[in-house]
Structure formats: C-alpha cells, structure tokens
Amino acid sequence: MDTASGTDLLVIDELTKSYDGVQALRGANLVVGRGEIHALLGENGAGKSTLIKTLAGAVRPDSGTITFDGAAVEFGSRADSMNRGISVIFQHANLVPQLTVAENVVLGNEQRLFGYLRDGRQREATHEVLARLGMRIDLNRTAASLRAGERQLVEIARALLQETKLLILDEPTASLGTEEVEHLHQVLLELRDSGIGIIYVSHRLEEVLSVSDRLTVLRDGRTVGTRIAAETSTADVIQLMIGRDASHVFRKTSDAREEVVLRVRDLTTPTGLQGVGFDLHAGEILGVYGLLGSGRTELARAVYGADPIGSGLIETPTAPTGRKRNPYRAARAGIGLVPEERTTQAMFPLLSITDNMSSGRPWLYTRWGVIRNRRRRHLVEEMARRVRLKAASAGQSIAALSGGNQQKVVLGRWMLGNSRLLILDDPTVGVDIGAKEEIYRLISELTADGTAVLLLSSEVPEVLGLSDRVIVLFHGAVAATYTSDDVSEQALLRAAHGEAA
Amino acid sequence: MTGLERTAADVVPARRSSIGSGLGIWFARPTSKTLVMNLGILIALSVWLSFATSQFTTSQNITNVLGQVSFIGISACLVTPVMVAGGLDLSVGSIIAVAGVTAAKFVADAHWPLGWAFLMGALAGGVIGALNAFLIVGMKINPVITTLGTMYIGRGLANVVAGGSPVTGVPFSFNDLATSDVGPIPVPVVIFAVIALVMIFVERKTILGRWTVASGGNQEAARLSGIPINRTRVTLYILSGLAAGVAGILLNSRIATGDPNSGTGFEFDVIVAVVLGGTAITGGQGKIIGSIVGVLIVGVLNNGLNLLGVSTFYQYIVQGGVLIFAVGVDEVFRHTWGNILRRQRFERRSQRQAHGSN
Ligand SMILES: Nc1ncnc2c1ncn2[C@@H]1O[C@H](COP(=O)(O)OP(=O)(O)OP(=O)(O)O)[C@@H](O)[C@H]1O
Ligand SMILES: [Mg+2]
Numbered sequence: 001m002d003t004a005s006g007t008d009l010l011v012i013d014e015l016t017k018s019y020d021g022v023q024a025l026r027g028a029n030l031v032v033g034r035g036e037i038h039a040l041l042g043e044n045g046a047g048k049s050t051l052i053k054t055l056a057g058a059v060r061p062d063s064g065t066i067t068f069d070g071a072a073v074e075f076g077s078r079a080d081s082m083n084r085g086i087s088v089i090f091q092h093a094n095l096v097p098q099l100t101v102a103e104n105v106v107l108g109n110e111q112r113l114f115g116y117l118r119d120g121r122q123r124e125a126t127h128e129v130l131a132r133l134g135m136r137i138d139l140n141r142t143a144a145s146l147r148a149g150e151r152q153l154v155e156i157a158r159a160l161l162q163e164t165k166l167l168i169l170d171e172p173t174a175s176l177g178t179e180e181v182e183h184l185h186q187v188l189l190e191l192r193d194s195g196i197g198i199i200y201v202s203h204r205l206e207e208v209l210s211v212s213d214r215l216t217v218l219r220d221g222r223t224v225g226t227r228i229a230a231e232t233s234t235a236d237v238i239q240l241m242i243g244r245d246a247s248h249v250f251r252k253t254s255d256a257r258e259e260v261v262l263r264v265r266d267l268t269t270p271t272g273l274q275g276v277g278f279d280l281h282a283g284e285i286l287g288v289y290g291l292l293g294s295g296r297t298e299l300a301r302a303v304y305g306a307d308p309i310g311s312g313l314i315e316t317p318t319a320p321t322g323r324k325r326n327p328y329r330a331a332r333a334g335i336g337l338v339p340e341e342r343t344t345q346a347m348f349p350l351l352s353i354t355d356n357m358s359s360g361r362p363w364l365y366t367r368w369g370v371i372r373n374r375r376r377r378h379l380v381e382e383m384a385r386r387v388r389l390k391a392a393s394a395g396q397s398i399a400a401l402s403g404g405n406q407q408k409v410v411l412g413r414w415m416l417g418n419s420r421l422l423i424l425d426d427p428t429v430g431v432d433i434g435a436k437e438e439i440y441r442l443i444s445e446l447t448a449d450g451t452a453v454l455l456l457s458s459e460v461p462e463v464l465g466l467s468d469r470v471i472v473l474f475h476g477a478v479a480a481t482y483t484s485d486d487v488s489e490q491a492l493l494r495a496a497h498g499e500a501a
Numbered sequence: 502m503t504g505l506e507r508t509a510a511d512v513v514p515a516r517r518s519s520i521g522s523g524l525g526i527w528f529a530r531p532t533s534k535t536l537v538m539n540l541g542i543l544i545a546l547s548v549w550l551s552f553a554t555s556q557f558t559t560s561q562n563i564t565n566v567l568g569q570v571s572f573i574g575i576s577a578c579l580v581t582p583v584m585v586a587g588g589l590d591l592s593v594g595s596i597i598a599v600a601g602v603t604a605a606k607f608v609a610d611a612h613w614p615l616g617w618a619f620l621m622g623a624l625a626g627g628v629i630g631a632l633n634a635f636l637i638v639g640m641k642i643n644p645v646i647t648t649l650g651t652m653y654i655g656r657g658l659a660n661v662v663a664g665g666s667p668v669t670g671v672p673f674s675f676n677d678l679a680t681s682d683v684g685p686i687p688v689p690v691v692i693f694a695v696i697a698l699v700m701i702f703v704e705r706k707t708i709l710g711r712w713t714v715a716s717g718g719n720q721e722a723a724r725l726s727g728i729p730i731n732r733t734r735v736t737l738y739i740l741s742g743l744a745a746g747v748a749g750i751l752l753n754s755r756i757a758t759g760d761p762n763s764g765t766g767f768e769f770d771v772i773v774a775v776v777l778g779g780t781a782i783t784g785g786q787g788k789i790i791g792s793i794v795g796v797l798i799v800g801v802l803n804n805g806l807n808l809l810g811v812s813t814f815y816q817y818i819v820q821g822g823v824l825i826f827a828v829g830v831d832e833v834f835r836h837t838w839g840n841i842l843r844r845q846r847f848e849r850r851s852q853r854q855a856h857g858s859n
Contacts, residue, residue, distance in 0.1 A: 306725055331727020339725050346725065348718040350785050359715055359726045362708045369707045397530075413726060 008067075009034045009197040010055075010166060015064035016221075017050055019400065022392055024050040025061070026221040030199075032166065037188060037198045039208045039229065042218035043241055043432040044404025045390040048201045049090075051218070052168050055199075056088040057081035069165060087159030088168045095151055097144035102126055104143050105158045129157045133187050147292050149180035156187065167191065168199040171403065173207060174429045177291045177458050178493065185211045203404070203432050204459070205234045217241055242434045254468045254484070255283035255444075260317075261421050261452040262303065267312035271298040274476040275312070280421070280454060283447045287467030288456040291496050295476040296456040297340045300425040303454065304337040305330045318420060331360060336414030340425045342403075346410040349399045353391055353409055354380045356398045360413040383412040388438050403430045408439075415442060422446065423454045428462065440466060460489050474498045532788045535779030539794045542827065543801065550805040557808060564687060570800035571693035572597075572748040576771045577778075577792045578693075578700040579744040582710075583737045584775060587717035587784030590738065591648040592633060593745035593771055595655030596626040597764025600749030602659045605668035605759025608675060615674060619754075623746035629655055630742015634735040652768065659761035668759040679755035689751045696744065701789050713737065717784030773824050774799050798823070 010032040017025040025047045032038045040048050053059035055066070057075030066073050068084060075081040081088075095104045105126045123139060130137065135153050143151065152172050159167050169188075173181045181204075188198055188211060202208040209215070209229050216226045217240040225240050262280040267273050273295050280286045290296045301307045303314055305325030315321055319333035327337070339345035348356050357380050358365065365376035380394050387408040391401055398409055407430055414422055424443075428436050443466065447453060457463045463470055470487055472480045472495040480495035550557040576593045583590050604622030607613040613621070629651055636647040683691045704710040716723040716730040723730050753759050778795030780787025802823060806816045 304725070327724055327727050328729045336727075337725055344719070344721060346722050348715050348722055348785075350718045351714060355711060355715070359711065359723070359728060362711070366708050369709060371706050371708060371711070373706075 007033055009036075009069060011067040012051070012055075013065045013067070015051065015054060015066070016062045017047075017054065017059060018062060022400070024221055025054075025064075027223070028064070028218060028221060029223040030216050031226070032197045032199060034165075034197050035192050035195045036214065037192050037200055037212040039212035039215035040199055040201045040218065041205070041208070041215055041237060041241060044408075044430075044435060045402040046218040046241075046432075047221040048218055049170055049402060050221075052088060052090075052170050052199070052201065055081060055086055055166075055168060056090075082162060085163060085165035086168065087162060087164040087166070088170070089152065089155045089159070089172060090170050095143035095146075095154060098142060100140050100142055101130075101137060101146070101154055102139035104154060105129070105161060107158070125161060126157065129160045130154075132160070133157055134183065149176045149184070149292060152176070152180075152184060153187070160191075164196060166197045166199070168201075170201045171203065171430055172200070173202060173204060178460070179291060181207060203430060203436075205237055205433065209234060209237070219243070238433055241432070255447040255450075256468050257282040257284075257450065262454070263313070263315040264303065265313040265315075267299075267302060267314060268310045269298060269302050269307060270310055271295075271302070271307050272476040273298050273302060276473070276476070276478055277312075278471055278478065278481070280452045282420075282450045282452050284469070285443070285447055285453040285455055285467045287463035287470040288454065288473060289460065289463045289470060289492055289496055290473035292458070294473040294496065296458075296473060297425055298476070299473065300337060300339070300423045300454070300456050304335060304423055306337070316421060334418060334420035335423065336360060336419050336421075337423045338410055338414060338425060338427050342407055342410055342429070346413075347398055347406060349397075351398065352395050353384070353389070353398050353401070354394045356409050357383060357412045358416065361417045364417045379416055380412075383416055386415070386438075386442060387412050388435050404432055404435065407431050408435060411439060411442075415446065418449070419446065419451045421452045421454065423456070425456045426458055427455070428457075428459070460492060464489065464492070472496050532779045532786060532791060536788065536791050536794065539778065539791065539798060539827070543794060543798050546798065546801055546805065550801065550808070554805070554808040557805065562804070562808075564685075564690075566800050566804045567690045567693075568687045569804070570796050571687075571689040572752045573767070573770050573774060573799070574693045574793060574796045575689075575696050575748040575751070576741070576745045576767070577774050577796050578696050578789055579737070579741040580771050581775050581778070581780055581787055581789050581792045582700070582704065582713045583741050584772075584780050584782070585717045585784060585787040586713045586734055586737055587720065588637065588644040588734060588738070589648060589772075590630075590633065590741045590745075591645065591768045591772075592629055592651040592655055593741065593748075594764040594767035594769075595652045595659065596629050596742055596745035597749035597752055597767050598659035598759075598761050599629060599655045600626045600746040601753025601763050602663045602668060602759035602761050604750050605671045605675065605753065606662060608672060609668055609670040615672075615678075619678065619750045622750040622753075622759075623743060626746020626749060627739055627743040630739040630745075631735075633742065634738035637738065638731050638734050656761070656765075663759060663761040665761065667756075667761070671758045673757065675754055676757040677754070679751050689755075692747065692751065696747070697789065697793055704789050709733065709736065714785060717786075719785070770799065773820065777824055777827050798827075 008031055010030070012028060012030040015025050015028045028047060028051050030040070030051070040051070042048050050059060054061045055075070057078045057080045068086070073084065096107065099107065102123050106122045126139060133153050133156060135150070137150060143154065146154065156167070172184060176184065188200070192198055200208055200212055209232065212229045214226060215229050215232065215237065217224050217237065219241065227236070259282040260279050261282050265277045267276040276299060278286065288296055288299060298307070302309050304327055305319070306327050313321065314325065316333060316335065319325065319330050319335060343349070348359070354377065358376055365372050365379060377394060384391065384394060389408050389412070390405050398406055401409070407428070411427055428439055431439065443453060455463065455466060464487065468484055470482045470484070470492065471478050472492060474496060475498065479498060482491065556562050580590050580593060600622040603625040604618045607618035607621050608615060633648055633651055636642045637644050679689055681688050704713070712723070712728050712730070712733040715728055716733055720730060749764060753763055756763065774795035775787070775792045776782060777798060778787070778791030778793070780792060799820065802819065803816055806819060
C-alpha cells in the first residue's frame with residue numbers, strides 16, 4: 001500500500017461499486033504518475049466510466065481507497081474533486097449549448113465582484129488558454145454551433161483554467177476525424193510534458209496506444225493488468241480485454257445485386273450538400289468517408305428524409321420522393337437510420353431497453369395498434385443476444401447501460417425485421433472491439449439477404465474493410481469514388497482533404 | 502430464464518433472480534415510487550378521516566366523493582398523455598362550458614333529442630381539441646400559449662352563445678344523465694371508470710401509448726426512429742378535447758342546464774391532480790393510474806375538509822400546500838434522501854474497513 005510515494009499522482013486501490021444490484025466495479029486498481037498519459041481500456045460495460053465518475057465525485061464507491069496527490073481522499077461532490085485539481089471530460093459533451101464559448105469556459109469558476117461578473121479579465125485568460133490549444137474561435141459563438149472537435153478543446157480549455165493536476169478524458173475521440181484526433185493528441189502530449197497526469201479512455205486502440213505511456217485494462221470491473229504502451233501491441237491489449245483474439249473479420253465477397261435501391265442525383269441541400277449523386281444496389285455496402293463538416297451526416301439525414309432538400313433527386317423504390325419524404329414514411333418503407341449522436345438523436349433515456357429497441361418497426365409486433373407483448377419481448381431478447389448486449393434485463397432503463405451498450409440497442413432497433421436500406425452514421429461509436437466484430441458480421445448477414453447499406457464513418461479501417469465501393473465527400477460534394485479493390489488509406493485521406501486523386 | 506438474461510449471465514455472473522430484478526426495476530422507476538407514496542398518502546388520509554369524522558365512511562359519502570372526482574378524473578385520463586407527450590392542455594375548463602352550453606342549446610332551442618344534444622356537446626369539445634392540435638402541431642405555436650388562448654376563446658364563445666347566463670328552457674330530463682345510476686353506481690362514475698380502463702389499456706398495450714412516451718421523452722429521437730409524432734399529438738389533443746366535452750355534459754347535466762361559467766378553474770384542478778400523480782411537467786414521464794390516485798387524493802381531501810367544516814378559502818390554501826408538499830417530498834425523497842442513505846452506507850463501510858486493517 002506504500003505505492004503512494006511522491007511520484008504517483010493517483011493511486012486507486014480495490015475500488016468496488018454496484019448500482020442497485022449491478023456490480024460495475026469489483027476491485028479496480030489504477031496508478032497514474034505525474035506527467036503521464038495513462039490509457040484506461042476495457043470492453044463495453046467493463047466499468048471505465050464508473051471508475052471515472054468516482055474520481056469526478058459523481059458516484060460514490062462502495063469500498064476501496066483513492067489516494068490523490070499524496071493524501072487519502074473521498075469525493076463527496078463534483079466540486080470536491082474539482083477543487084483538488086481533477087478535471088473530467090465526460091463521454092457525453094458537457095457544455096451548456098445556449099451559452100457562448102467564453103461563458104462555458106468560466107462556468108462554475110466565475111470571478112465575481114459583489115455579484116457582478118468580471119468577465120473582461122476572464123475573457124483574456126480564456127483567449128490565452130485557447131491560443132495555447134491552437135484554437136482560434138470567436139468567444140461569442142454558442143457551444144451549440146461548435147463541432148465535436150472544437151467542443152472537446154473548449155472543455156479542455158476549461159480544465160486548464162482551473163489549474164488541473166489530473167485530466168480525464170472519457171472517449172474524447174469517439175466522433176472526431178483523423179486530423180482533429182492528431183491535434184488533440186498534440187495538445188495532450190504538451191500538457192503531459194508540463195506535468196499534468198492524464199487518463200485517456202478509448203476504444204480506438206491503435207490511436208490510444210500511440211499517444212499513451214502506460215495502459216491499464218479493466219475486465220468486468222476488475223483490473224486485469226497494467227502495461228507499458230510502447231511494449232504492447234493491440235493484439236495483446238485485445239487479449240487482455242476480452243480474453244481471446246479478435247481481428248476485424250471484414251467481409252471479402254460482395255453481395256451486390258442488380259437492383260438499385262437508392263438513386264441520388266444532383267442532390268443539393270440547405271444543409272450544405274452540393275450536387276451529390278450515386279447509386280446504391282441491393283446487398284451493397286457503400287462507404288462514405290469525409291472529414292467532419294464534409295457533409296456525411298447531412299447526406300445521411302437527407303436520404304432518410306430528416307432534413308428538407310433543396311434540389312435534386314432521392315429515389316427509393318418504396319418510399320416517396322421529394323417533399324413527401326419524411327422519417328416516418330422512410331421507416332415504413334424499410335429504411336433505417338442510426339444517427340450520429342446517440343444521446344440526443346436516438347435514445348429515449350427514460351424508457352426501457354425493450355421500448356428503445358422496438359421503436360423503429362412496430363408492425364413486427366402489433367396487430368390493430370395493439371402490442372403483442374410476448375412477441376415483442378421475444379424479438380428484443382433475440383436481438384439483444386445477437387448484438388451481445390450486456391444488461392440485467394430487457395425491462396431495464398437504457399440510461400443505466402454503458403455507452404457502447406446503448407449504441408448496440410440503437411443498432412438493434414434497425415436490425416429487427418427486414419430492411420431494404422440501412423443508413424449507418426458512425427454505427428460503432430464507442431463500441432468495443434469484440435462487439436464491433438459482431439456488428440460487422442451482422443451487417444454482412446444483412447447484405448447477404450439483400451439489404452443495402454450506406455455506411456458513413458469517421459474510421460478509415462471500417463470504411464475500407466466493409467465497403468464494396470467508397471465515395472469521399474469534400475465540402476459537400478463527391479470528391480472521389482473508389483471500388484474496394486483500388487482504394488488505399490492514403491488515397492482516401494488525400495481525397496478527403498480535397499487533393500485531387 | 503429468458504434469452505437476454507442468459508446473455509447477461511454469460512458476461513456478468515451472479516445475477517439476482519428474474520422476479521427480484523423485475524420488481525426492482527419496477528420500483529426503480531420514479532413513477533412507481535410516486536405511485537406507492539401517493540397510495541400511502543391516500544390511505545393515511547382516508548383512515549384519518551374515518552376516525553376524525555363520522556360520515557366519511559358512509560357509502561353515501563363515498564359515492565358522493567367518487568361522483569365529484571369523476572369529472573376531473575375523466576379529463577385527467579387524457580390530459581395525462583397530452584402532458585407525457587410534452588404538451589399541455591389548459592383549455593379543458595372552458596370546454597366544460599362550451600360542451601354544456603352546446604348541449605343545452607341543442608335541446609332548448611333546436612329541440613333535438615337529449616342523446617343527440619349531448620353528443621353534440623361532447624363533439625364541440627373535440628372541435629376545440631382539433632383547433633388546439635391545428636395550432637400546436639400545424640402552426641407550431643407553443644402549447645401553453647395556444648391552450649391559454651383557446652381557454653379564453655372557449656369561455657367567451659360559451660358566454661356569447663348562452664347570452665352570459667345559464668341557458669333557459671332546458672327540460673328537466675337534462676338532469677337525468679348525471680343523476681341516474683347503473684346499479685348502485687352513478688353514471689359519471691361508470692363513465693370515468695370506463696374511460697380510465699380504456700386509457701390505461703391504450704397507455705400500456707397499444708403503439709399509441711409507446712409513441713406518446715417516446716415523443717415526450719426525446720422528440721428528435723422519436724422523429725428519427727420513424728414515429729409519427731405529429732399524428733400522435735394531434736390524436737391526443739383531439740381526444741383530450743372530447744374527454745373534456747364528456748366531462749362537460751356530465752357536469753352541466755348535474756346542474757340541469759348549460760352554464761357558460763361552469764368549469765372555471767377546472768383546468769387547474771386537473772393539472773394539480775396529474776402533477777400530483779407523478780407526471781413530469783417537462784414530458785416523457787407519467788402514468789394514468791398515478792393521475793387517478795392524484796384525483797382521488799384531491800377529492801378525498803376536499804371532501805374531508807368539507808366534512809370537518811373548513812371553509813372553501815382554507816381549502817384552497819390546503820390544496821396548494823398539498824401539491825407543493827407532495828411534489829416537493831417526492832423530489833427530496835428522490836435526491837437528497839437517496840444521497841444521504843448512500844453516504845451513510847459508504848461511511849459505515851469505510852469505517853469497517855479501517856477497523857479491519859488495523
Ligand atoms: N446508473 C446506472 N445504473 C445501473 N447500472 C449502471 C449505471 N451506470 C452504469 N451501470 C452498469 O455498470 C457497468 C459498467 O458501466 P460503465 O459505464 O462504467 O462501462 P464502460 O466501461 O464505461 O463501458 P463503455 O465502453 O460502453 O462506455 C455496466 O454493466 C452498466 O450497465
Ligand atoms: Mg463509458
């Protein structure tokens with residue numbers, strides 16, 4: 001127990017925590033040094049977020065000790081932990097969308113003079129910190145108008161203003177593009193060199209290994225090992241995480257058929273698409289790659305009928321075209337959308353897993369609008385098994401699931417029943433490597449049955465490994481089209497940056 | 502037992518029995534906690550009143566209480582889903598008057614048969630509901646503003662049509678609907694029970710019920726998962742208008758005429774009962790059974806205060822106090838108390854550990 005010497009910033013010893021009967025942590029250990037980037041890894045539901053929440057003072061552990069900065073500590077509240085110098089950037093963005101960047105950065109830390117905000121000096125400080133992060137943005141923009149990557153940096157800026165000793169990031173890159181990830185890593189390395197300890201949670205193993213010094217793996221709430229990152233391969237990590245080997249079993253053969261399921265022509269939208277056109281065949285997977293802001297999500301939403309289109313044509317044999325398109329009609333016609341943002345666009349946080357998963361295809365289990373409960377439960381439980389959902393029961397609230405398991409519920413929603421067309425916008429965000437494999441297998445099964453898949457992704461390996469063809473978007477227009485045989489990662493990235501192929 | 506639990510067991514061993522976890526899950530829902538607490542309040546209140554007054558437990562008084570709450574109850578059964586879907590309906594009180602006056606006018610001036618006149622009254626409620634739906638869903642005007650507006654419009658219309666005072670020339674049989682019984686039970690109570698049962702069925706067993714909670718819980722997610730949120734809300738507002746119309750003809754039948762000032766303040770009684778019953782004002786959460794218990798609490802309380810000879814003015818104060826108290830206690834119970842319990846448990850454990858390691 002005397003490991004808490006001067007060099008270690010944080011020592012967590014045998015932490016346990018259960019949420020009404022669900023044992024989330026059963027003996028977690030973690031030692032983080034000063035000036036170290038420490039990766040925290042594990043499957044969905046392994047307990048990573050729970051561990052972090054105890055450090056943030058958001059969750060009280062049942063037993064175990066935390067030693068921080070040389071002293072035994074117990075965090076009664078968020079403020080407790082912040083005052084000691086721990087800053088957390090949670091899995092789900094934490095800025096107040098209506099407030100400006102400047103207001104968000106100083107939130108909870110406002111300097112007051114008899115109740116008046118002295119924001120002049122704080123704005124200066126904010127400016128300085130943002131400049132240090134290499135970020136030039138207008139402080140008066142609202143958080144809602146920021147991109148995911150910018151939001152992340154604003155949160156880090158907030159942490160820096162508070163003289164942080166330990167910075168914790170829970171899946172910070174989940175929705176970031178390659179370039180933004182690199183920038184973030186650069187920032188983290190600089191912070192590390194200034195002596196800050198960093199805990200970094202991610203499911204993108206290559207990425208996290210490249211930036212961290214050491215890593216700790218959790219499995220079922222227990223620490224199963226700590227390794228030096230430079231001496232560890234992803235395969236080793238996977239072995240530690242899930243106790244077996246896993247490689248992305250990407251599909252090899254194409255299931256594409258003659259029949260065209262989706263025909264897009266000259267699509268221009270108020271949301272920024274400019275003259276996009278392509279065909280998607282039954283059984284085919286069409287990958288769409290592009291940097292953030294290139295129009296990926298906008299394309300997904302337009303095809304689904306979620307946003308109005310300006311001009312051009314979106315044609316599917318079963319759903320109406322033009323103004324008559326809307327998500328309801330699309331869903332009826334066998335089209336499904338897994339949207340980009342799970343918490344705001346896909347989840348019903350107050351409802352059960354069953355309700356969440358069965359919301360997309362009610363005709364599978366209703367007669368005259370009356371729910372046939374046994375049938376519905378059967379469908380949901382079957383799907384839960386197929387996506388390897390980790391949950392206590394199907395009646396459990398979806399809010400109590402770990403992030404990756406929530407994503408599996410949303411995916412399962414559209415895998416119930418037969419789809420003609422699935423639009424998957426970053427479908428494996430936050431999903432662990434074992435489950436990813438499973439999901440890729442499910443997607444392949446679907447295409448074998450003739451389902452067409454429009455796969456929009458920020459992960460290059462996913463796009464390359466799964467797609468029959470890939471289109472690259474740049475500034476809302478198609479910059480390049482590849483078939484799976486003649487595409488390389490370099491070519492994809494170049495096209496995504498607008499460099500001619 | 503089920504497939505899902507088997508999957509879970511693969512990954513997380515040592516799970517509790519399925520019945521235990523089922524009950525646990527039921528009780529973990531905030532609406533269930535509120536329901537249990539409110540049932541406790543209702544029972545305690547009734548027991549206390551049965552000792553404090555001699556009349557409370559007489560069958561006549563119980564019938565009387567049920568009769569009085571049935572109007573609010575009928576409306577609450579539909580205002581609940583409106584609120585769960587993230588909306589609000591403040592026009593129900595004015596619909597009471599519109600429905601009553603419409604029915605009375607059809608009988609007195611147009612000499613329609615009673616049954617048809619009542620039907621027209623209820624339908625008039627449905628028309629105002631449809632107007633609400635058009636403005637809120639079609640024109641996208643805020644529900645509070647819209648129904649506040651239609652509340653005034655409805656009240657004004659009823660007064661214009663009735664000429665500012667109760668409709669005259671209504672045959673005495675207008676009174677029969679509300680005062681006759683089915684067996685030992687008054688007609689309004691029967692209608693309340695039927696509507697309550699149907700709506701609980703709709704809430705729990707039909708896709709409309711699922712669509713309702715989903716659209717209130719996360720509207721964007723509901724839209725993107727292909728739920729027809731507009732159609733859902735239109736249906737609910739129209740049904741709410743119809744239900745208030747039914748309550749309106751019953752209430753006006755009881756006073757044997759169409760009174761343009763009937764149902765004043767009714768909307769707030771309904772909302773008090775619904776909120777007391779655990780429905781979130783922000784939508785996404787709430788149960789009809791909870792609202793029914795809320796309606797009963799309010800009814801029993803008022804009846805008790807009457808029996809105890811407390812004046813109406815004090816009744817207002819008590820009713821307001823009870824609302825704040827019940828909702829407040831609920832909040833405290835959910836947050837603070839839970840935190841305190843957890844903190845104590847934690848401290849006890851860490852003390853034990855400290856002793857153990859010494
Ligand atoms: N509020 C809660 N109520 C009940 N159970 C919960 C709650 N929060 C988390 N859990 C459970 O605790 C376990 C650990 O969850 P946690 O969020 O820590 O996982 P994680 O490692 O962060 O996973 P992911 O990679 O998917 O984000 C899971 O089984 C989850 O279902
Ligand atoms: Mg997590």
